[in-house]
Amino acid sequence: MAITLESCPLFIGGEWLQPKVAGTPIFNPSTGDIIAECPLGTPADVNAAVEAAQAALPAWMETPPVERVRILARFKMLMEDNFEDIVRCNTREHGKTLVESRGDVKRGMEVIEFALGVPSLLMGDVIENIARGIDCEAIRQPLGVCVGITPFNFPAMVPLWMYPIAIACGNTFVLKPSEKVPLTAIKIAKLLEKAGLPKGVLNIVHGGREVVDALLAHPKVKAISFVGSTPIARYIYEVGTKHGKRVQSNGGAKNYVVIMPDADIENSTRGVIEAAFGCAGERCMAGSTAVVVGGAEKSVLPTLIEAAKRIKVGPTDRAAQPDMGALITEQHRDRVLRLIEAGVKEGAKIPADGRGVKVSEAPNGFYVGATILDHVERGMTVANEEIFGPVLNVMHMEDLDAAIEVANKSFYGNGASIFTRSGKAAREFKHRVNCGMVGINIGVPASMAWFPFNGWNESFFGDLHMQGKEGVQFFTQQKVTTSRWFSYGEGDIWHAESKK
Numbered sequence: 001m002a003i004t005l006e007s008c009p010l011f012i013g014g015e016w017l018q019p020k021v022a023g024t025p026i027f028n029p030s031t032g033d034i035i036a037e038c039p040l041g042t043p044a045d046v047n048a049a050v051e052a053a054q055a056a057l058p059a060w061m062e063t064p065p066v067e068r069v070r071i072l073a074r075f076k077m078l079m080e081d082n083f084e085d086i087v088r089c090n091t092r093e094h095g096k097t098l099v100e101s102r103g104d105v106k107r108g109m110e111v112i113e114f115a116l117g118v119p120s121l122l123m124g125d126v127i128e129n130i131a132r133g134i135d136c137e138a139i140r141q142p143l144g145v146c147v148g149i150t151p152f153n154f155p156a157m158v159p160l161w162m163y164p165i166a167i168a169c170g171n172t173f174v175l176k177p178s179e180k181v182p183l184t185a186i187k188i189a190k191l192l193e194k195a196g197l198p199k200g201v202l203n204i205v206h207g208g209r210e211v212v213d214a215l216l217a218h219p220k221v222k223a224i225s226f227v228g229s230t231p232i233a234r235y236i237y238e239v240g241t242k243h244g245k246r247v248q249s250n251g252g253a254k255n256y257v258v259i260m261p262d263a264d265i266e267n268s269t270r271g272v273i274e275a276a277f278g279c280a281g282e283r284c285m286a287g288s289t290a291v292v293v294g295g296a297e298k299s300v301l302p303t304l305i306e307a308a309k310r311i312k313v314g315p316t317d318r319a320a321q322p323d324m325g326a327l328i329t330e331q332h333r334d335r336v337l338r339l340i341e342a343g344v345k346e347g348a349k350i351p352a353d354g355r356g357v358k359v360s361e362a363p364n365g366f367y368v369g370a371t372i373l374d375h376v377e378r379g380m381t382v383a384n385e386e387i388f389g390p391v392l393n394v395m396h397m398e399d400l401d402a403a404i405e406v407a408n409k410s411f412y413g414n415g416a417s418i419f420t421r422s423g424k425a426a427r428e429f430k431h432r433v434n435c436g437m438v439g440i441n442i443g444v445p446a447s448m449a450w451f452p453f454n455g456w457n458e459s460f461f462g463d464l465h466m467q468g469k470e471g472v473q474f475f476t477q478q479k480v481t482t483s484r485w486f487s488y489g490e491g492d493i494w495h496a497e498s499k500k
Helices: 043-062 066-081 083-093 098-115 158-168 182-193 209-217 232-243 267-282 303-307 330-345 399-407 423-432 467-472 492-498
Strands: 010-014 015-017 023-026 032-039 125-131 134-142 145-149 172-176 202-204 221-229 246-250 255-257 290-292 349-352 371-374 393-396 415-419 436-440 461-464 476-485
Touching: 010 043, 010 182, 023 083, 032 083, 032 182, 043 134, 043 145, 043 172, 043 202, 043 209, 066 083, 066 098, 066 158, 066 182, 083 098, 083 182, 098 158, 145 158, 145 209, 158 172, 158 182, 158 221, 158 467, 172 209, 182 202, 209 221, 209 232, 221 232, 232 246, 232 461, 246 423, 255 267, 255 399, 267 303, 267 393, 290 399, 303 349, 303 371, 303 393, 330 349, 330 371, 330 393, 393 399, 399 423, 415 423, 423 436, 467 476
Parallel strands: 145 172, 145 221, 172 202, 221 246, 255 290, 255 415, 290 393, 371 393, 415 436
Antiparallel strands: 010 015, 010 202, 023 032, 125 134, 134 476, 246 461, 349 371
């Protein structure tokens, strides 16, 4: 039976526009079916969206912050009312389980909750009599037209990292969602439109590199937010800053999870399995490398292997839910398989092998089963490349010092975690590990909306991170006013001369 393709319109100046040209296919990864086509936009589309955002900017900047966040409050209520509909859309175009999609949407909604408090965070500073008769004040004002370029792995959360804070601060926004998963972003934007957002404050364009380059170079764009792989993140930062933009650019990661000999076996196993295989490993905070220290090899490793083998893989777009869904595309699945093969050829052992997984009810889906590569060494391909799939590397170290040393040799720096009962070991790890987000007995130490998503090293390019107070700082600029008021005639040379 033929599948009716879903609509994937542009949103420019408050109008939903249906492109006439064909685009790239959007798949349901669970089945391999094409469910929509994402149009390949043009620089002309980008210019129209930026001009619409620029036209809406003066009125939106002058809208009182409390009125701006009232629209976001209505938006959040509409998100709650349509929660499961958004979740199902997310799962259908991405392939993650319904539970994982609910987490994706909820974490995005938390950023909206944070943005409701932006008026307090926009409050400035004043010193009266900073010098005799002189006062000084600092206030925050919006930047102007801002842009978000988002990845496929979190269709709801990552766009919501960006534009709720940006528009709460008085900016207008152009969003370019991933061409692999634009439908969730469109569905959410329609709710924001329904909440009463003025035309042109949020716009959506679609496309590939041509559209990205047009956004990076457009003279009326003031700031760029990006999440994706490290090579592209570096490119976005370098090109964006070359064109005078403020840029926050999140890249990839290779996150280490250290398991100490005294770790609680049940809880550490659960934490590592979730960190490695949640969302099929397609997240930049995935715990992709487990470092077993000393005696942990004998106690934890067999449990990890058995837990990985029990993970059920299958289609996520139906009532009976598996433990793990499909990868985003056939091409990405094949890349993950090639990296597993490279690990085996370079000497890693494979006690849990997901390469041959069969899903009888969805034979055309893009599946790889949970895979563990044991005895991975630092120089191997899989030790250095971000696999972005359901693959857990296992490395063996004699003590905590060696575990920290191997983690710190990574050129990435998103997150690292330790499982231990020792406060001393946890404190040492937290103090010395070279990354921006640390977990203690937590497998995925991703920060929540009130704190910055704090990547370091090659995992982030820029100065101000997404979320939290840094998000507000990124989307605003400070203006400092120094003032003095004279009494009548004071300092007036003409007045003084007239009295002579």
